[in-house]
Amino acid sequence: MPESPSHITEPARQIEVIRRTEILVVGSGPGGLAAALAAARTGAEVTLVERFGCFGGNITAVGVEGLAWYRHEATVEANGIGREFEERAKAMGAAVPESQSLSYELDSEGFKLVADRLVEEAGIRPMLHRQFVAPIMEGDRITGIVTESKAGREAILARLVIDATGDADVAHRAGAPTRKTPPEEMQAASVMFHLAGVDKSAFMAAVKADPQTYKDWSTGEWTVETAGKEDDMYSPFLKKPFQKAIEEGLIPAHLSTIAGTWGAVHDTGELTYMNLVHLAGVDGTDPDSLTQGEIEGRKQAMLAVEALRRFMPGCAGVRLRNFGMTIGIRDTRKIDAAYNMTEADVRNEARFDDSIGIYPEFIDGYGVLILPTTGRYMHIPYRAMLPRRVKGLLVAGRAIGGDRIAHAATRNMACCAVAGQGAGVAAALALRSGRDPDAVDIAAVQAELRRQGVRIG
Ligand SMILES: Cc1cc2nc3c(=O)[nH]c(=O)nc-3n(C[C@H](O)[C@H](O)[C@H](O)COP(=O)(O)OP(=O)(O)OC[C@H]3O[C@@H](n4cnc5c(N)ncnc54)[C@H](O)[C@@H]3O)c2cc1C
Numbered sequence: 267m268p269e270s271p272s273h274i275t276e277p278a279r280q281i282e283v284i285r286r287t288e289i290l291v292v293g294s295g296p297g298g299l300a301a302a303l304a305a306a307r308t309g310a311e312v313t314l315v316e317r318f319g320c321f322g323g324n325i326t327a328v329g330v331e332g333l334a335w336y337r338h339e340a341t342v343e344a345n346g347i348g349r350e351f352e353e354r355a356k357a358m359g360a361a362v363p364e365s366q367s368l369s370y371e372l373d374s375e376g377f378k379l380v381a382d383r384l385v386e387e388a389g390i391r392p393m394l395h396r397q398f399v400a401p402i403m404e405g406d407r408i409t410g411i412v413t414e415s416k417a418g419r420e421a422i423l424a425r426l427v428i429d430a431t432g433d434a435d436v437a438h439r440a441g442a443p444t445r446k447t448p449p450e451e452m453q454a455a456s457v458m459f460h461l462a463g464v465d466k467s468a469f470m471a472a473v474k475a476d477p478q479t480y481k482d483w484s485t486g487e488w489t490v491e492t493a494g495k496e497d498d499m500y501s502p503f504l505k506k507p508f509q510k511a512i513e514e515g516l517i518p519a520h521l522s523t524i525a526g527t528w529g530a531v532h533d534t535g536e537l538t539y540m541n542l543v544h545l546a547g548v549d550g551t552d553p554d555s556l557t558q559g560e561i562e563g564r565k566q567a568m569l570a571v572e573a574l575r576r577f578m579p580g581c582a583g584v585r586l587r588n589f590g591m592t593i594g595i596r597d598t599r600k601i602d603a604a605y606n607m608t609e610a611d612v613r614n615e616a617r618f619d620d621s622i623g624i625y626p627e628f629i630d631g632y633g634v635l636i637l638p639t640t641g642r643y644m645h646i647p648y649r650a651m652l653p654r655r656v657k658g659l660l661v662a663g664r665a666i667g668g669d670r671i672a673h674a675a676t677r678n679m680a681c682c683a684v685a686g687q688g689a690g691v692a693a694a695l696a697l698r699s700g701r702d703p704d705a706v707d708i709a710a711v712q713a714e715l716r717r718q719g720v721r722i723g
Pocket of ligand 1 (some may be wrong): 292293294295296297298315316317318321322323324325327328330331332333334335396397398399430431432433435455456458541593594595596662663664665677678679680682
């Protein structure tokens with residue numbers, strides 16, 4: 267028997283160019299969707315490529331419905347396209363009041379239609395079901411991408427590319443330096459699910475009889491640092507039914523990580539955005555790790571459902587309505603940007619001359635929870651979206667440059683939308699002025715963002 271080779275050589279082949287576009291946005295989560303809309307509204311011709319069958323990223327593909335659960339009386343925000351997501355969802359019957367804040371919770375299914383409508387109205391060319399697999403490079407400049415789909419490999423050429431894949435897939439493969447959190451330090455991954463069959467009044471009566479707070483997040487498995495002011499505030503948090511299930515032997519003791527928040531309870535009996543399963547060490551850039559995470563996550567979710575049936579009032583008759591289409595990943599690669607945001611920036615109301623929008627002081631992740639109840643806010647600098655070494659490319663969404671605690675702020679969906687809108691406007695104006703993104707007239711970008719309703723300073 268000849269020895270089996272460890273590698274094969276893929277033969278060179280010709281790939282059809284199926285589209286030429288001014289601005290190509292890859293990935294359609296809150297970052298990419300905002301980028302595509304902003305670029306189109308600034309007058310550019312835009313193509314939006316997405317590997318799944320719907321736009322919306324984690325909102326629609328994972329079922330993350332809490333867009334602005336940080337909002338309180340004094341919160342100061344950028345508004346712009348992030349706020350528009352919420353307002354359009356409300357107007358289209360795809361949002362309900364959120365239980366812990368002055369915001370609306372998105373309906374992850376309904377938001378698919380909201381995103382379709384926004385894309386259509388802006389005249390963006392939609393390209394679903396195509397996965398980015400390789401950049402097309404001329405020296406250090408990206409000039410397009412290769413996609414893989416049921417149609418095989420195809421090429422799309424672009425004058426500028428915005429990487430909004432969440433994982434900085436495009437930047438990484440194009441040769442821009444990125445930093446990936448070591449898997450053992452990554453924020454947990456979650457298999458999300460939604461339930462049907464809850465008795466809303468019995469459930470809400472139990473929640474009101476024993477209100478949980480953000481301080482309760484710290485009991486047991488995790489310790490969460492707050493600013494103190496969060497400690498006594500209500501949180502839609504569930505832990506006691508799972509503790510009981512462990513005591514009764516229904517959930518194995520080592521799964522004390524099963525706990526977390528619920529999103530919305532509907533009159534029709536759905537209990538949605540069940541954020542209860544937390545899987546350590548799942549690397550969202552490794553398909554074997556993702557495979558394990560999906561299967562283990564579904565097992566744990568069903569243990570959680572059984573525990574709710576047995577130990578949570580109003581849940582005796584619940585059944586699984588659906589899992590998210592894919593496991594929820596919080597933390598992978600971030601670019602090493604022209605400027606990497608720091609913990610000090612997000613904790614101390616950073617101000618930048620190249621601000622493309624503000625974000626309230628909302629820090630959620632790596633054991634920190636600070637809510638923007640005081641009106642404090644930070645600037646998001648344009649340079650955090652500029653990768654090194656690759657020309658013609660911007661990065662929006664959760665992969666922008668920053669350290670761990672900076673990421674705990676910038677990864678949030680409304681902040682991804684701020685970055686996306688900034689990237690979209692900058693790309694369109696760079697193109698119009700014949701400059702590279704790293705030489706764009708930042709004052710013109712800020713003026714256009716203001717015109718689009720974004721608070722910059
Ligand atoms: C379980 C969970 C709960 C969370 N809860 C909250 C919350 O309550 N509030 C909040 O604000 N944030 C929350 N987050 C964080 C937030 O959802 C993400 O940080 C945010 O969605 C990132 O936005 P994005 O646009 O960068 O990427 P994503 O939302 O991940 O979108 C990326 C898009 O790119 C597509 N894509 C990826 N790779 C390719 C490729 N190679 N080719 C083509 N398309 C590609 C994906 O399919 C996806 O549509 C949560 C995250 C998770 C996982």
